[in-house]
Amino acid sequence: MHRTDDMDEMLELKKLVIEHLASRIDKKELAAEYKLTDEQLDSLTRKMLDSWLNNPDFILIIADVLGLSLPRKTKEKKAHYIG
Structure with missing residues (x-):
């Protein structure tokens, strides 16, 4: 598999993780x-997601906790990104 395919796949997974996390964050309760x-909360949320989602290992951990999987060859990719 080419490097761009790996990057595209991680981007797909990153989008899934963002969708799931965004749907579970109760902004009113946090605020x-x-x-x-609202401005502080939006800034905090952006910074938190940016720091988490710029780390491929962390994306895989979050995806695993949320029950998400990589679109293709899950086990192969986990070995590639984590090990």
């Missing part, structure tokens, strides 16, 4: 608990 403005 109330930490006394954040």
